[in-house]
Amino acid sequence: xxxxxxxxxxxxxxxxxxxxxxAWIAPTLRIGTAARMGPGYFPxxxxxxxxxxxGVLAFNSLVFETEDGGAVEPWSARSLLCVxxxxxxxxxxxxGLPRFGLPPLGWVPAVYATTLLxxxxxxxxxxxxxxxxxxxxxxxxxxxxxxxxxxAVPLWPVMAAR
Amino acid sequence: MxxxxxxxxxxxxxxxxxxxxxLFAGCLLGxxxxxxxxxxxxxAVAMLTPLAYVLPPGGLLILLAAIAYGAAYGxxxxxxxxxxxxxxxxxxxxxxxxxRAGVAIGVASLAIFIGAAVGTLTLAVLAAPLAxxxxxxxxxxxFSLMVLGLAGAAVLARGSLLKALAMTVxxxxxxxxxxxxxxxxxxxxxxxxxGALFVVLAVGLYGLGTIPHFLALPARPREALPVANGRSLxxxxxxxxxxxxxxxxxxxxxCALGLLPGGGRLLGAYAAWAxxxxxxxxxxxxxxxxxxxxxxxxxxxxxxxxxxxMFVPLLALGxxxxxxxxxxxxxxxxxxxxxxxxxxxxxPQLFWGLIASMWIGNVxxxxxxxxxxxxxxxxxxxxxxxLLLPVLVxxxxxxxxxxxxxxxxxxxxxxxxxxxxxxxxxxxxxxxxLLGFVLGPAMEESLRGAMSLGGGDWGTFATRPISAxxxxxxxxLVVFVAMPAVKxxxxxxxxxx
Numbered sequence: 179x180x181x182x183x184x185x186x187x188x189x190x191x192x193x194x195x196x197x198x199x200x201a202w203i204a205p206t207l208r209i210g211t212a213a214r215m216g217p218g219y220f221p222x223x224x225x226x227x228x229x230x231x232x233g234v235l236a237f238n239s240l241v242f243e244t245e246d247g248g249a250v251e252p253w254s255a256r257s258l259l260c261v262x263x264x265x266x267x268x269x270x271x272x273x274g275l276p277r278f279g280l281p282p283l284g285w286v287p288a289v290y291a292t293t294l295l296x297x298x299x300x301x302x303x304x305x306x307x308x309x310x311x312x313x314x315x316x317x318x319x320x321x322x323x324x325x326x327x328x329x330a331v332p333l334w335p336v337m338a339a340r
Numbered sequence: 341m342x343x344x345x346x347x348x349x350x351x352x353x354x355x356x357x358x359x360x361x362x363l364f365a366g367c368l369l370g371x372x373x374x375x376x377x378x379x380x381x382x383x384a385v386a387m388l389t390p391l392a393y394v395l396p397p398g399g400l401l402i403l404l405a406a407i408a409y410g411a412a413y414g415x416x417x418x419x420x421x422x423x424x425x426x427x428x429x430x431x432x433x434x435x436x437x438x439x440r441a442g443v444a445i446g447v448a449s450l451a452i453f454i455g456a457a458v459g460t461l462t463l464a465v466l467a468a469p470l471a472x473x474x475x476x477x478x479x480x481x482x483f484s485l486m487v488l489g490l491a492g493a494a495v496l497a498r499g500s501l502l503k504a505l506a507m508t509v510x511x512x513x514x515x516x517x518x519x520x521x522x523x524x525x526x527x528x529x530x531x532x533x534x535g536a537l538f539v540v541l542a543v544g545l546y547g548l549g550t551i552p553h554f555l556a557l558p559a560r561p562r563e564a565l566p567v568a569n570g571r572s573l574x575x576x577x578x579x580x581x582x583x584x585x586x587x588x589x590x591x592x593x594x595c596a597l598g599l600l601p602g603g604g605r606l607l608g609a610y611a612a613w614a615x616x617x618x619x620x621x622x623x624x625x626x627x628x629x630x631x632x633x634x635x636x637x638x639x640x641x642x643x644x645x646x647x648x649x650m651f652v653p654l655l656a657l658g659x660x661x662x663x664x665x666x667x668x669x670x671x672x673x674x675x676x677x678x679x680x681x682x683x684x685x686x687x688p689q690l691f692w693g694l695i696a697s698m699w700i701g702n703v704x705x706x707x708x709x710x711x712x713x714x715x716x717x718x719x720x721x722x723x724x725x726x727l728l729l730p731v732l733v734x735x736x737x738x739x740x741x742x743x744x745x746x747x748x749x750x751x752x753x754x755x756x757x758x759x760x761x762x763x764x765x766x767x768x769x770x771x772x773x774l775l776g777f778v779l780g781p782a783m784e785e786s787l788r789g790a791m792s793l794g795g796g797d798w799g800t801f802a803t804r805p806i807s808a809x810x811x812x813x814x815x816x817l818v819v820f821v822a823m824p825a826v827k828x829x830x831x832x833x834x835x836x837x
Contacts, residue, residue, distance in 0.1 A: 185765075185767045186500070186502075186503075186767075188766055189506070189763075189766040189767065189768055192766070193506045193510065196513070200513050200517070202489075203517070203526060203527070206526065207524070207526070207528075209518055211796060212796035212797075212798070213792055213795055213796025214792065214793075214796075215787070215788045217520045217523070217524075219772060219788075220516055220783075220784045220787055220788075221516050221517060221694050223513055223522070224509050224516065224623070225513065225514045228506060228509045228510060228511050228513065230631060231502060231505055231506040231509060231752060232506060235500075235502050235503065235506065240501075246717055250765055250766065251765065252550075252628055253552075253765060254555075254556065255549055255558070257551070257552040257555045258552040258757075258758060258761045261548055261551045261552055261729075261754075261757065262548065262754040262755070262756070262757050262758050263830055264730075264737075264746075265548055265733055265736060265737040265751075265754040265757070266750060266751040266754040268733075268734065268737035268738070268741065268749075268750060268751025269526060269737060269741050269747035269748070269749070269751055269754075270747045270751070271411060271741070272741050272747065272750075273741065273745060273746060273747030273750075274743075274747070277706040289734060292730065292733060292734055292737065293733075293734065294700050296729055296730040296734070297726070297729070297730050299551070299552070299555060299729060300555060300725060300726040300729055301726075302439040302726060303726075307726075307727070308730070311727055311730060311731075312730075315730070315731060315734055316461050319734075319738070320364060321626075329742070333564075
C-alpha cells in the first residue's frame with residue numbers, strides 16, 4: 179500500500195490519535211446520559227468524531243492520487259527551534275527554576291539572551307546588530323515597564339541585589 | 341432608546357481621556373499591524389491579550405477592536421511599496437510606481453474611511469435587532485447557531501475542508517477539557533481559573549507560531565519608490581466624482597461579505613476589485629491592474645467596510661467567525677466583558693461606546709495616513725524582519741510571563757508554537773482550532789441545556805424550526821463546498837491573497 183498524500187496521511191494519524199486519547203480520557207469524567215449529560219459526554223462524542231474525521235483523511239490519502247504526492251515540504255527547523263527556545267529561555271531567566279536552585283536572573287540578562295537567540299532564527303545574523311537591538315529593547319522595557327507603568331520587574335539577578 | 345441618543349451616550353462613554361488613549365494606542369498598533377512585514381492583525385491582538393488582566397472592559401474592547409479595523413489603513417500603505425500577490429492591490433502599487441503614490445494613498449485612505457463609516461453604520465443598525473432576535477433563542481437554537489458559525493469558518497478557511505473540520509473539533513475538545521479541568525483536575529492537570537490558558541494558546545498560535553512560517557516564505561520583490569510627498573494627496577473634484585461610484589459599490593459589497601465567517605474580509609476586497617474590472621473602461625482610462633484609481637478605491641472601501649462588519653456576528657450573537665474575532669472574544673471573556681446579546685442588554689454603554697470609538701478611530705487613522713506621517717509608514721514597511729523578529733519574540737514572551745509570572749506558561753506557549761508550525765506543515769490552519777477553543781465551553785453548556793429540554797432526544801435539533809434551519813444551512817455549506825467544482829474555484833479565490 180502506497181501513501182498517495184503524505185500531508186493528509188500524517189494529519190489523519192494525528193487527528194485519530196488525538197480523538198482516541200480524548201475518548202479514553204472522557205470516561206474518567208462522568209459521562210451521564212443524553213438527557214442528563216455529565217462533563218464527559220460532549221468530549222466523548224467529540225473524540226469519536228475527531229477519530230472518524232482523521233480516519234477518513236488517512237483513508238482518502240491512501241486511495242486518491244495527488245499530483246505531487248502531498249509531500250511535506252522541506253523546511254528549516256532552525257528558525258522554529260530558535261524562536262521557541264528563545265521564548266522559553268526568557269521565561270526561565272525571568273522566573274528562575276527554584277527546583278534546580280536557579281534564581282531569577284532579571285530583565286536585562288533575559289533580554290540579551292532572548293534577543294541573541296531569537297536573532298539566530300533569521301538569515302544574516304550579525305552580533306553587533308543583535309547586541310545593539312538587545313540594548314535598545316532592555317532600555318525601552320525598563321522605561322515602559324518600570325518607569326511608566328510601575329510594574330515591579332527585577333532588572334538584575336536577584337542574588338546580586340542582596 | 342433610538343439610534344441618535346444611543347450614539348450620544350456612546351460618545352460620552354468613548355470620549356473619556358483613558359478611553360481616547362486606549363483608542364489612539366489601538367489605532368497606532370492597528371496601523372503597524374497592517375504594514376509591518378510578517379505581522380498580521382491577529383498577531384497584534386494575540387500579543388496584547390494579556391492586557392485583559394489590567395485594562396477596564398471599555399478600554400480593552402476599544403483598543404483591541406481598533407487594532408482589527410486600523411490594520412486596513414496599514415495594508416493600504418503597504419500596498420504602495422510591496423508588489424502584492426493579490427490582484428486587488430495591484431493598482432496601488434502601479435500608481436506608486438508611476439510616481440503617483442500620493443494619489444494612491446489619498447484615494448485608498450478616503451475609500452477606507454467611507455467604507456468604514458458605512459460598515460460602522462451597518463453594525464450600529466444591525467446589532468440591536470439581531471441581539472433582540474437571539475434573545476428568543478433557547479439553548480437548542482444557540483447550539484445550532486454555533487454549529488453554523490463553526491461550519492462557515494471551516495468552509496472559508498484555507499486548505500482542505502476535512503482538515504479544517506478536524507481542527508475545529510480538536511479546538512472544541514481542548515476548550516471543553518480546559519473548562520472541565522478547572523472543576524476537577526484531569527490526570528493531575530488543571531487549567532488556571534482565570535483563563536490564562538487562552539493567552540498561552542493565542543500567543544503560541546498567532547504570536548510565536550507565525551514567525552517561523554513567515555521566515556520560510558519567499559522574499560517578495562520590493563522596490564524603493566518615491567514615497568508620498570504630500571502634494572496632490574486628495575483627489576480633485578473630477579477624480580472624486582470618478583472614484584465615488586466604485587467606492588460606494590465596494591463599501592456595500594465589503595459590508596455584505598464582511599458579515600460572512602472566515603475569509604469574508606479578504607473575499608470582499610477581491611470581489612470588489614473583480615466587480616470593477618468587469619465594468620467598461622472609459623475613453624482614455626488606464627486598464628485595471630496598471631494603476632487605475634477605481635481599482636484602488638473599490639477594494640480599499642470593501643476592506644474598510646468588511647473590517648467593521650466582521651464585528652456583527654461577534655457583538656450581536658456572541659459567535660466569532662474569524663481568528664481576530666475569536667482572539668477578541670477570548671480576551672473579552674478574560675476581562676469579564678459580556679460578549680454577544682448580553683452586551684447589548686446588560687451594558688449598552690460598552691457597545692455604543694465602541695461604535696462611537698470606531699468613528700473617532702477612523703478619523704484618527706485617516707489623519708495618520710495623510711502628509712506629515714504618510715512617508716513614515718512606507719518607510720516602516722521596509723523594516724528588516726531580522727530586527728523585528730527578536731522584538732516580537734520578546735513581546736510575546738513578556739506578555740505571557742507577566743500574567744502569572746510563571747516560567748512554565750511561557751514554555752507552554754513555546755510548545756504551542758512548535759505544534760502550530762508542525763500543523764502548518766501538514767496543511768492545517770490554526771484558525772478553526774482557536775474558534776473551537778473559544779466556543780467549546782459555551783457549546784457544551786447549550787448542548788446540555790438543549791438535551792435536557794428535549795428529554796435526551798437528539799431529534800430536538802431537527803424538530804425545532806429555527807434550529808433545523810440553522811443546521812441545514814450549515815450542512816448545505818459543507819456539502820456545497822465539498823463539491824469538486826466548487827473546491828477548485830475556492831482554491832482560486834484564496835490564491836491571490
